[in-house]
Amino acid sequence: MAVELxxxxxxxxxxxxxxxxxxxxxxxxxxxxxxxxxxxxxEKMNDAGFMINHLLHLLANRLNVSTxxxxxxxxxxxxxxxxxxxxxxxxxxxxxxxxxxxxEMKQECIDKxxxxxxxxxxxxxxxxxxxxxxxxxxxxxxxxxxASVWEIHFNAFVGHREAKDNLRSGFENAxxxxxxxxxxxxxxxxAISTGQPDIQEKxxxxxxxxxxxxxxxxxxxxxxxxxxxxxxxxxxxSRFIEQQAIPFNYAxxxxxxxxxxxxxxxEHDSAMVLPSNRADxxxxxxxxxxxxxxxxxxxxxxxxxxxxxxxxxxxxxxxVYLTGDASMLDGLVDWLQERTSxxxxxxxxxxxxxxxxxxxxxxxxxxxxxxxxxHGSDWRDSHTNLVVPDHKSFTSRVLKATQQEIIYIxxxxxxxNNE
Numbered sequence: 085m086a087v088e089l090x091x092x093x094x095x096x097x098x099x100x101x102x103x104x105x106x107x108x109x110x111x112x113x114x115x116x117x118x119x120x121x122x123x124x125x126x127e128k129m130n131d132a133g134f135m136i137n138h139l140l141h142l143l144a145n146r147l148n149v150s151t152x153x154x155x156x157x158x159x160x161x162x163x164x165x166x167x168x169x170x171x172x173x174x175x176x177x178x179x180x181x182x183x184x185x186x187x188e189m190k191q192e193c194i195d196k197x198x199x200x201x202x203x204x205x206x207x208x209x210x211x212x213x214x215x216x217x218x219x220x221x222x223x224x225x226x227x228x229x230x231a232s233v234w235e236i237h238f239n240a241f242v243g244h245r246e247a248k249d250n251l252r253s254g255f256e257n258a259x260x261x262x263x264x265x266x267x268x269x270x271x272x273x274x275a276i277s278t279g280q281p282d283i284q285e286k287x288x289x290x291x292x293x294x295x296x297x298x299x300x301x302x303x304x305x306x307x308x309x310x311x312x313x314x315x316x317x318x319x320x321x322s323r324f325i326e327q328q329a330i331p332f333n334y335a336x337x338x339x340x341x342x343x344x345x346x347x348x349x350x351e352h353d354s355a356m357v358l359p360s361n362r363a364d365x366x367x368x369x370x371x372x373x374x375x376x377x378x379x380x381x382x383x384x385x386x387x388x389x390x391x392x393x394x395x396x397x398x399x400x401x402x403x404v405y406l407t408g409d410a411s412m413l414d415g416l417v418d419w420l421q422e423r424t425s426x427x428x429x430x431x432x433x434x435x436x437x438x439x440x441x442x443x444x445x446x447x448x449x450x451x452x453x454x455x456x457x458x459h460g461s462d463w464r465d466s467h468t469n470l471v472v473p474d475h476k477s478f479t480s481r482v483l484k485a486t487q488q489e490i491i492y493i494x495x496x497x498x499x500x501n502n503e
């Protein structure tokens with residue numbers, strides 16, 4: 085079970101692991117009933133608690149269970165940045181690196197950052213590379229590798245302590261346990277790269293375009309080189325269209341349905357008759373070309389800082405991957421391709437979903453949730469001694485209730501696996 089608190093809505097997804105890095109989505113719910121998250125930070129804890137509780141209740145009804153005791157969640161957005169930090173251990177004699185010592189070194193780095201910056205919280209710390217008796221290596225050491233002096237260099241995702249505290253408060257208000265919190269850029273990258281092993285060697289940039297934030301993550305050789313958050317996204321494009329005297333709900337609809345990333349991609353121009361916010365007229369005509377002009381103006385403003393930050397890394401990377409709720413704008417891949425020397429494509433997580441999962445969930449807007457569920461499964465496998473509230477009984481109840489069927493949430497029907 086994974087819950088994502090986005091700027092535009094809160095999403096929850098339940099899935100079953102049916103193979104190595106293979107999921108079957110069982111149910112999904114989404115709601116934007118109350119605005120409680122602003123650019124990745126929970127600002128209204130009570131509203132967030134209500135929304136999480138409401139969403140998990142809907143999901144529990146889908147799964148035919150009484151409660152959902154715990155969930156994975158994601159954090160990122162405004163104020164999230166990267167820091168590099170290291171920890172060193174002199175073990176006197178040559179020894180392998182135990183899990184306990186690795187965890188102690190990781191915690192030491194977290195404490196080091198948070199002690200120096202009381203208003204900062206560490207969202208996650210990921211190993212970057214290891215140094216064994218002065219010899220560097222990118223891969224995680226095996227049990228057979230021994231050294232006297234161990235050094236681990238970490239990538240730390242840090243941000244406002246308020247973001248971490250408010251996220252926890254929102255789940256506490258919903259009476260649900262956060263089983264594990266993951267960093268959004270990391271789970272997106274994992275979901276994209278698992279099926280493409282050369283990404284680590286060649287390196288890549290991921291542009292994650294959401295409702296109120298657009299994030300650039302640059303990754304190469306097991307290291308995060310950059311994490312840049314621009315505090316604007318697809319919602320701001322709709323608001324810019326609204327400023328042309330078009331009601332917001334119509335602006336959002338025509339952007340998603342008829343919008344193009346540039347007037348150059350409009351093949352057959354035509355006009356739409358829309359309500360007007362102007363006092364002197366009730367309706368107005370807006371052409372598809374004019375709509376694309378509005379979109380491109382705001383799109384360029386949002387993505388220019390991303391392109392500027394990407395440019396110094398272009399010769400070192402293998403490509404750009406596009407993902408996120410707002411990334412599906414028609415022509416956006418081509419628009420970006422014209423502005424970078426790197427090949428641009430949508431990041432796909434489809435290979436992580438079995439054939440019985442609805443094709444809807446292959447869209448980029450679900451990449452982060454799928455990545456969180458894969459991460460969560462791996463994390464749970466490596467923490468077998470951890471007690472998760474009612475997890476086993478909950479899982480067995482879900483599987484019994486669904487009887488190995490997929491819940492097709494878009495049609496409210498069930499299909500047998502053999503069909």
